[in-house]
Amino acid sequence: MLLGLPELVAQTWMARHRVQRGTSSERVSASKEAPVPLRLDVLSILGPSADGVLSGEDQEGPVPVIGILSAWSDLVVEETRQRPVSRTVTGLTEHLLHHAEWALRQEWAADFAQELEALTKTLRRVSGIEPARVLLPVVCPTCDLRTMIREEGSGWAAQCRSCPAVRLSAREYAQLVAQQAQAVSTPREA
Numbered sequence: 459m460l461l462g463l464p465e466l467v468a469q470t471w472m473a474r475h476r477v478q479r480g481t482s483s484e485r486v487s488a489s490k491e492a493p494v495p496l497r498l499d500v501l502s503i504l505g506p507s508a509d510g511v512l513s514g515e516d517q518e519g520p521v522p523v524i525g526i527l528s529a530w531s532d533l534v535v536e537e538t539r540q541r542p543v544s545r546t547v548t549g550l551t552e553h554l555l556h557h558a559e560w561a562l563r564q565e566w567a568a569d570f571a572q573e574l575e576a577l578t579k580t581l582r583r584v585s586g587i588e589p590a591r592v593l594l595p596v597v598c599p600t601c602d603l604r605t606m607i608r609e610e611g612s613g614w615a616a617q618c619r620s621c622p623a624v625r626l627s628a629r630e631y632a633q634l635v636a637q638q639a640q641a642v643s644t645p646r647e648a
């Protein structure tokens with residue numbers, strides 16, 4: 459997820475001028491009138507955390523990218539004394555990547571991963587990039603439906619579209635595949 463962040467941020471930045479998604483017939487022909495308004499959702503997530511575009515009022519709004527990365531980077535600095543080269547998205551993600559192995563052994567590793575996942579999701583949503591999803595050839599161990607997918611950038615090998623709790627690591631997914639392959643003596647599909 460860290461590796462993909464700088465590109466995702468760049469794509470989100472490029473989406474800042476986009477008018478609300480509408481049909482192409484609504485598209486106004488190029489004119490020299492008022493500039494296309496900037497999207498507040500994009501600005502609020504990309505803006506510097508210190509002077510957030512929607513300062514304080516917007517409790518629902520996402521904390522800007524730099525704010526989230528800085529907070530985790532500061533934690534790394536506190537414990538390792540190694541500072542990021544710069545406080546840009548690239549500098550901060552590199553800093554975090556450099557200490558990723560160490561970070562994964564800390565007690566806050568799960569929180570760190572969750573926040574990165576949420577950030578990635580927010581950026582994808584705001585920039586309009588849908589993560590690629592692959593339907594998997596297994597049934598969900600909980601709801602027993604053919605709803606298992608692999609979502610690009612999620613960090614999971616498999617998850618159920620209906621059951622939020624069903625998220626499998628690569629090893630767990632391999633086990634599930636093995637179980638189901640064994641259970642099915644006659645394949646129902648070619």
Ligand SMILES: [Zn+2]
Pocket residue numbers: 598599600601602603605618619620621624
């Ligand atoms: Zn399910």
